[in-house]
Amino acid sequence: MDLLEKCRAYAWADEVRDAGLYPYYPAFQGAVEGGQAVLDGAEVCMLGSSNYRALSSNLQVVGAAQDAIALYGTSTTGSRLLNGNLDLHEELEADLANYLGFEAALLFSTGYTTNLGVVSCLAGRGDQVYLDEKAHASLIDGARLSAAAGAAVLQFRHNDPDDLARQLATAPTRSALVATEGVFSVEGDLAPVPELVAVCEEYGATLLVDDAHGVGAIGRGRGVIHHFGMGGRVPLMTLSFSTSLASQGGAVLADARTIDYLRHTSRPQIFSSGLSPADTAAAHASLREIRRRADRASDAVAAAEHLRAALDAIGFDVAGSDSPVVPVRFSDQVAVLTAQRVLVDHGIHTSALLPPACQGYQLRIACTAAHTPEVLDAVIGVFAALREDLLSNPRRVA
Known part of the structure; x- marks a missing residue:
């Protein structure tokens, strides 16, 4: 077997593309402004970026x-x-x-x-x-x-x-x-x-x-x-x-x-x-x-706290955190890739992470200073409306 045989045999990305669930290398058009980006000609709420202070278009x-x-x-x-x-x-x-x-x-x-x-x-x-x-x-x-x-x-x-x-x-x-x-x-x-x-x-x-x-x-x-x-x-x-x-x-x-x-x-x-x-x-x-702005509390951390509490309340498995990062856990690869695709189709972009990038399967949500309470409430509304579609085995909520 020559050195490049492993490349020719690699099939995972093609299999995920064929299933319509491939989430990687999305080609955005233009800058992210106000927490919004344009993907495939449609506006999406950008919840996958680490632009925590929303300065990339300042x-x-x-x-x-x-x-x-x-x-x-x-x-x-x-x-x-x-x-x-x-x-x-x-x-x-x-x-x-x-x-x-x-x-x-x-x-x-x-x-x-x-x-x-x-x-x-x-x-x-x-x-x-x-x-x-x-x-x-x-x-x-x-x-x-x-x-x-x-x-x-x-x-x-x-x-x-x-x-x-x-x-x-x-x-x-x-x-x-x-x-x-x-x-x-x-x-x-x-x-x-x-x-x-x-x-x-x-x-x-x-x-x-x-x-x-x-x-x-x-x-x-x-x-x-x-x-x-x-x-x-x-x-x-x-x-x-x-x-x-x-x-x-x-x-x-x-x-x-x-x-x-x-x-x-x-x-x-x-x-x-x-x-x-x-x-x-x-x-x-x-x-x-x-x-x-050093005298101000972090808007990104406050946004993440608001989103984390709301997602937990409606039954999502949300990891604890004191940062702008909100991990949402899923049961397996298909579940997390499906959730990412459903959210993109409804105007929300998140990052799907699989092993070995993380232990388990999760959506990585990152909040920024541009995610106002109004923006986040709209996001929470989408998660709530799509809860059954996003979770194949939804956690019971007391």
């Missing part, structure tokens, strides 16, 4: 990107190490570090390569990496590269500091990296950051919190670390610009010496082109908007 953000293209062009045309470094990059790094309470920051071309570049660069032969069992794929893949370089990679039970402590207590070395998400992108729950900090401090491990889905949405915009009052006690933080910062790219934040080490030794940093001028400027403009 006039200041769009204008900043346009101005950056006019001044700098469309691309950096090279790695930052050599010729692709801009004053825009350094200004954004300084503001991120200042706002989030770290000495320094370093931009990467995507959120994914941020985690890939940080974990694989810091952990190697003689080190240990401990991952929350539900950690993002980018953390897992970074750990795989560390394993290839000789690190031992282990998992601890999801959001279980006691399990982590048991493993660290018998670790052969104190040179250990513990990595978790701040807000878990699939489940929507928050990591127990204070307890993880205590365990890591007791055993001399270094904690990394990937707060891609927390910054901008949690902790008055400063993320999960500040939500729990742990500023200054988490050595490493990563984030993605593709959520609340309404752009593309990512960053790691740490002490200045660690950032300088990563700047000169992380392969995804050294061998990638610098973040484009437009993406950099859009992320920076979004950060300014988030800072400007």
Whole structure:
């Protein structure tokens, strides 16, 4: 069998397409505005996006990107190490570090390569990496590269500091990296950051919190670390610009010496082109908007709380969460794919997640600041009207 035989034999996507249930790679037309998008020529309520602060079409953000293209062009045309470094990059790094309470920051071309570049660069032969069992794929893949370089990679039970402590207590070395998400992108729950900090401090491990889905949405915009009052006690933080910062790219934040080490030794940093001028400027403009609104409670979290309570009341299996993410669980693959298709046909777009992306089958609903109570009440009305169609075995409601 040649290398590509597995590609020719792959049939799952065709089978789902033939059943009329394929939910992936939808081609939207135009920007998402006011929580609404256009799909196949029809307007849908966008409940699948991580645009938590609804800034992707904000006039200041769009204008900043346009101005950056006019001044700098469309691309950096090279790695930052050599010729692709801009004053825009350094200004954004300084503001991120200042706002989030770290000495320094370093931009990467995507959120994914941020985690890939940080974990694989810091952990190697003689080190240990401990991952929350539900950690993002980018953390897992970074750990795989560390394993290839000789690190031992282990998992601890999801959001279980006691399990982590048991493993660290018998670790052969104190040179250990513990990595978790701040807000878990699939489940929507928050990591127990204070307890993880205590365990890591007791055993001399270094904690990394990937707060891609927390910054901008949690902790008055400063993320999960500040939500729990742990500023200054988490050595490493990563984030993605593709959520609340309404752009593309990512960053790691740490002490200045660690950032300088990563700047000169992380392969995804050294061998990638610098973040484009437009993406950099859009992320920076979004950060300014988030800072400007820092005294306000998160509209996205309030919207999610409202939607979660309403869906639970009418019989849907809704996971608990303190974030903008609302997971709705289903019994099997056909049930969740059918529910996603029925909702799209009735003007609501959600994300269908299957193993291995999650444990079980669920619709991932993500609320944003654009989802007003009126919009959400309309969504709840659709779920209620279609309840029997959406749930093959509806849960009894008292």
